[in-house]
Amino acid sequence: MSETINIKSHTGPYEVAFDRDGLASLNAQVPENAHFIIDKKVAELYGAEMEAVLNHSSVLLIEAREENKSLDRFPAYVSHLVDRNVRRDQMLVAIGGGIIQDITCFLAATLLRGVEWRFYPTTLLSQADSCIGSKSSINCGATKNILGTFTPPKKVVISTRFLETLDERDVRSGVGEMLKVQVIDGPDSFDAIASDYAALFDDPSTIEKYILKSLLVKQGYIEMDEFDQGPRNIFNYGHSFGHAIEAATDFGIPHGIAVTIGMDQANWISAQLGIGTLDHYYRMHPALKANFRQYESTPIPLDAFLSALAKDKKNVGSGTVALILPGSNARVFKDNYASDDRFRALCAEYLETVRAQ
Ligand SMILES: NC(=O)c1ccc[n+]([C@@H]2O[C@H](COP(=O)([O-])OP(=O)(O)OC[C@H]3O[C@@H](n4cnc5c(N)ncnc54)[C@H](O)[C@@H]3O)[C@@H](O)[C@H]2O)c1
Numbered sequence: 122m123s124e125t126i127n128i129k130s131h132t133g134p135y136e137v138a139f140d141r142d143g144l145a146s147l148n149a150q151v152p153e154n155a156h157f158i159i160d161k162k163v164a165e166l167y168g169a170e171m172e173a174v175l176n177h178s179s180v181l182l183i184e185a186r187e188e189n190k191s192l193d194r195f196p197a198y199v200s201h202l203v204d205r206n207v208r209r210d211q212m213l214v215a216i217g218g219g220i221i222q223d224i225t226c227f228l229a230a231t232l233l234r235g236v237e238w239r240f241y242p243t244t245l246l247s248q249a250d251s252c253i254g255s256k257s258s259i260n261c262g263a264t265k266n267i268l269g270t271f272t273p274p275k276k277v278v279i280s281t282r283f284l285e286t287l288d289e290r291d292v293r294s295g296v297g298e299m300l301k302v303q304v305i306d307g308p309d310s311f312d313a314i315a316s317d318y319a320a321l322f323d324d325p326s327t328i329e330k331y332i333l334k335s336l337l338v339k340q341g342y343i344e345m346d347e348f349d350q351g352p353r354n355i356f357n358y359g360h361s362f363g364h365a366i367e368a369a370t371d372f373g374i375p376h377g378i379a380v381t382i383g384m385d386q387a388n389w390i391s392a393q394l395g396i397g398t399l400d401h402y403y404r405m406h407p408a409l410k411a412n413f414r415q416y417e418s419t420p421i422p423l424d425a426f427l428s429a430l431a432k433d434k435k436n437v438g439s440g441t442v443a444l445i446l447p448g449s450n451a452r453v454f455k456d457n458y459a460s461d462d463r464f465r466a467l468c469a470e471y472l473e474t475v476r477a478q
């Protein structure tokens with residue numbers, strides 16, 4: 122596939138190019154005015170293919186761990202770049218998944234009041250979802266993604282070759298976000314990806330088709346609402362519960378798999394509250410359950426889950442939680458719900474019993 126998408130953003134349009142030889146082209150012509158920020162594991166796996174890149178005078182290798190996108194790690198990153206004389210007319214180039222993206226994007230937003238950045242996403246999650254949309258999110262202390270900016274890249278190059286070395290759990294994490302995007306597109310789109318579910322793991326053309334489709338659906342929303350003030354909010358479907366699950370399990374469950382559980386929980390709770398229907402929950406459940414298999418019984422301590430949920434960025438006022446739930450027409454929408462005894466009991470029932478069924 123050699124597709125190109127042009128995304129409109131507040132800093133101008135940027136191009137997302139599908140190019141299986143993207144890394145080879147970069148390696149053949151390494152830009153001098155660049156500072157590379159690269160996932161250490163990717164540098165190890167693709168050392169031969171990116172030899173010239175790795176020999177550039179400014180390369181920062183970072184292990185893709187949540188602690189490394191914490192604010193307290195940033196002085197070391199800034200020192201590295203300052204030592205290599207970073208200037209405003211230069212650019213940062215990220216090669217890695219969502220963690221490397223968030224670090225690079227946050228640096229690009231703040232360093233010298235803003236430098237250009239480019240992105241070579243190497244995980245399915247970053248190729249199919251996070252590479253567009255402008256957001257950077259970094260952690261501070263124990264609070265995940267509490268600091269952030271809207272800073273679009275100048276260019277994104279997607280090489281699906283990178284996916285060949287991903288662990289299965291990281292493939293499923295990306296598939297979780299793709300399932301979410303197809304739900305947002307509508308019930309028919311979800312049914313289509315659900316029936317192609319097995320092919321997502323062994324047929325490169327199917328995965329490429331759904332990466333493109335996911336980006337096109339997301340493009341429609343971010344161009345309408347780049348700063349997440351309204352319509353784009355529904356991309357947080359599965360995320361209030363998903364983030365709380367990640368926090369309560371100390372990030373033992375990959376993001377997109379926690380989001381998959383979060384969507385299943387949202388569908389079930391919506392039906393219990395009389396907002397959505399049990400039919401809808403049962404229709405989506407087989408594909409979601411397949412995607413969170415092996416995590417259906419991972420302990421998720423209820424108190425830690427509820428306290429993380431109470432701190433969600435979307436909440437306004439106390440005693441309520443902002444959730445994106447499906448309505449009776451299977452379309453998701455955002456609203457505020459009382460975080461009362463009934464709601465807590467439903468969360469307990471889902472996490473302790475329903476999730477494993
Ligand atoms: N800014 C955004 O819009 C946005 C959106 C969604 C998620 N995120 C953030 O992204 C992070 C999750 O990102 P992610 O799921 O892309 O993964 P990641 O960056 O956490 O990487 C997951 C694992 O895959 C490895 N890896 C990366 N590329 C590989 C490859 N080609 N082959 C083999 N292994 C490879 C990494 O070393 C790591 O071990 C979270 O911190 C989340 O908060 C940001």
Ligand SMILES: [Zn+2]
Binds near residue numbers: 298360376
């Ligand atoms: Zn997500």
